[in-house]
Amino acid sequence: MLKFSVKRRPRKLKGVWTGCGSGPSERIKYLRHWVGKLIRDERIEGREDRMNETRGYAEQLISLAIQNGENHRPTMEMATKWFKEKEMTYKLFKVLVPRYENYQTSFTRIQRLPIEYPGNPYYNVVLELKGNPYPSIFPEQRDKAGLLNNILIEAAKKDFYNEHRQSQVVRDSMERDIVGLERDTLQVRMDKSGSGKVENVKTGSTDGTDVDKL
Amino acid sequence: MQNASQSALKSAKKFYSSSTKLTNTEVRKKRNALFEEEKQRQRAAYVKRVEKILVNYKGQPKDVKLLMNKGISTPYNCAMHINEFLMKRSIVALVNGELWDIHRPLEEPCDIEFRHMLDQDPKLPNQVFWRTGAFILGHVMETAFKDNVYVELCSFPPIPVEKGCFVYDVDLKLPDWKPSQRELTSLSMVGGELWDKNWDFERLEVDASLALKMFEDNRFKREQIPDIAQKHKQKRVVLYRMGEHIDITSGPLIANTSQLYRFQVAQIHHIKSRRFGPLQRVQGIAMPSALHMHWWSWDLLCKRASKPMDYLLPDYFISPSKEPTQQKEDNVRAAVEN
Numbered sequence: 001m002l003k004f005s006v007k008r009r010p011r012k013l014k015g016v017w018t019g020c021g022s023g024p025s026e027r028i029k030y031l032r033h034w035v036g037k038l039i040r041d042e043r044i045e046g047r048e049d050r051m052n053e054t055r056g057y058a059e060q061l062i063s064l065a066i067q068n069g070e071n072h073r074p075t076m077e078m079a080t081k082w083f084k085e086k087e088m089t090y091k092l093f094k095v096l097v098p099r100y101e102n103y104q105t106s107f108t109r110i111q112r113l114p115i116e117y118p119g120n121p122y123y124n125v126v127l128e129l130k131g132n133p134y135p136s137i138f139p140e141q142r143d144k145a146g147l148l149n150n151i152l153i154e155a156a157k158k159d160f161y162n163e164h165r166q167s168q169v170v171r172d173s174m175e176r177d178i179v180g181l182e183r184d185t186l187q188v189r190m191d192k193s194g195s196g197k198v199e200n201v202k203t204g205s206t207d208g209t210d211v212d213k214l
Numbered sequence: 215m216q217n218a219s220q221s222a223l224k225s226a227k228k229f230y231s232s233s234t235k236l237t238n239t240e241v242r243k244k245r246n247a248l249f250e251e252e253k254q255r256q257r258a259a260y261v262k263r264v265e266k267i268l269v270n271y272k273g274q275p276k277d278v279k280l281l282m283n284k285g286i287s288t289p290y291n292c293a294m295h296i297n298e299f300l301m302k303r304s305i306v307a308l309v310n311g312e313l314w315d316i317h318r319p320l321e322e323p324c325d326i327e328f329r330h331m332l333d334q335d336p337k338l339p340n341q342v343f344w345r346t347g348a349f350i351l352g353h354v355m356e357t358a359f360k361d362n363v364y365v366e367l368c369s370f371p372p373i374p375v376e377k378g379c380f381v382y383d384v385d386l387k388l389p390d391w392k393p394s395q396r397e398l399t400s401l402s403m404v405g406g407e408l409w410d411k412n413w414d415f416e417r418l419e420v421d422a423s424l425a426l427k428m429f430e431d432n433r434f435k436r437e438q439i440p441d442i443a444q445k446h447k448q449k450r451v452v453l454y455r456m457g458e459h460i461d462i463t464s465g466p467l468i469a470n471t472s473q474l475y476r477f478q479v480a481q482i483h484h485i486k487s488r489r490f491g492p493l494q495r496v497q498g499i500a501m502p503s504a505l506h507m508h509w510w511s512w513d514l515l516c517k518r519a520s521k522p523m524d525y526l527l528p529d530y531f532i533s534p535s536k537e538p539t540q541q542k543e544d545n546v547r548a549a550v551e552n
Contacts (some may be wrong), residue, residue, distance in 0.1 A: 142334065143334075146334075146335060146336050146337060146340075147331070147332065147336055147505060148331060148336065148340050148343065148375065148501070148502065148505055149501065149505045149506075149507050149511075151340065151375055151376060152375065152376075152378060152499075152515050153511060153514075153515070155375075155376045155377070155378055155518075156378060156514055156515055156518045159378075159518060
């Protein structure tokens with residue numbers, strides 16, 4: 001089972017290489033190339049729609065390899081057909097499977113790149129395998145909670161919400177007073193004879209209503 | 215140097231006589247003259263024969279060993295040898311693990327580190343900054359009023375940053391005054407101007423007798439000085455000077471007023487104290503120049519700071535040695551009630 005969402009229908013990848021044909025066979029050629037590149041380089045860049053497609057196929061290959069293992073014939077055949085280089089099948093079963101065996105999340109990550117003006121009508125994107133040896137795309141964000149302005153604002157927020165909650169409690173209790181009775185303060189008190197009477201828990205007074213007659 | 219300070223002292227003594235009414239300006243002049251004299255006297259001991267000490271600096275951009283002058287060189291001088299950003303941004307130094315002012319002379323060979331407002335763990339700089347805010351409130355109260363109002367500063371307690379304001383308890387002798395927004399703004403402007411003035415915060419340890427002489431016009435400080443001196447190891451009192459304002463406080467303060475940017479006197483509340491009588495509690499809030507804040511958030515914080523702060527009222531600090539046991543119980547009960 002894949003741990004991220006895949007589109008229902010395959011995307012039409014128009015004009016994948018200039019000079020090549022189009023259509024399903026060219027699409028698979030293109031994807032074979034890029035899935036192999038991803039497994040090899042562990043971080044690739046490209047157009048958003050195309051990288052999204054390669055992502056689906058790469059994730060499926062890895063998850064099948066994890067599920068079935070290398071001794072499963074159909075999986076091995078599929079892997080050898082998908083990768084142009086033999087070393088990639090080796091890497092898939094020997095390196096990536098042990099890496100991703102216990103993952104709860106997806107095995108790849110996509111991040112949009114910034115647009116360089118004037119830009120293209122599509123986003124460029126970085127697709128990478130998680131756990132790769134390169135430095136992360138985003139710099140590590142330091143914890144700024146200790147800075148003076150943040151401390152003061154957090155304390156002000158707390159104060160505000162405590163006041164708000166107190167005023168809410170007051171409002172709720174006022175509502176209850178208006179209605180006259182709180183829920184769960186009535187209970188049925190059973191007599192020795194077996195007949196029950198409705199009783200207010202707090203005050204101990206009874207309406208006189210008999211449960212049998214209700 | 216000595217002649218100038220001597221003449222200043224004489225002129226100050228001339229101004230200050232028992233027949234004239236006490237004013238804050240005269241008192242400040244006198245205090246400054248005494249402070250300057252003592253500072254030069256203490257410095258002369260080290261200047262005659264200069265000894266060298268080895269200082270190990272650890273931190274950015276790289277670890278360095280420096281040969282500095284004993285009793286004369288300060289952590290600021292060490293930073294001057296290393297890098298400009300250390301000079302400008304450092305709030306406080308750690309000398310052999312101990313909090314040390316940036317302009318306080320180094321006494322012995324040591325390891326030195328610098329701390330600033332944007333550190334990974336800015337807890338210590340925050341405390342130092344908050345303490346400085348209260349110190350500056352004292353300056354504001356002493357300078358802002360006209361000469362016909364004689365302001366006596368009482369004390370400022372160590373209120374934590376999370377409470378949202380710092381506080382100075384003051385005797386303004388204006389029991390029915392409710393400050394308008396305009397008056398509070400003009401008080402805040404006195405603090406706001408400090409950023410331009412680039413005043414250093416100087417530290418001086420003096421004998422209790424000299425401190426009593428400097429603060430003899432302030433009836434609260436006169437009482438407090440013996441207690442403060444008792445707690446100190448060498449029975450001395452630590453004074454800080456910023457420009458012309460001198461006050462007693464134990465902990466380190468920031469390096470320079472250029473590190474303080476926004477200052478606001480939030481509110482002045484009237485409080486009663488068993489020990490000191492009726493006082494005014496001046497509450498304020500400040501921001502360093504290293505940190506930015508939108509005016510809306512600043513307004514929010516100012517509103518929060520203007521709420522009455524009942525934390526660490528003056529009666530909290532009653533020296534146990536002076537009170538007999540019965541009276542002590544009474545005082546504790548009163549403090550709890552307050």
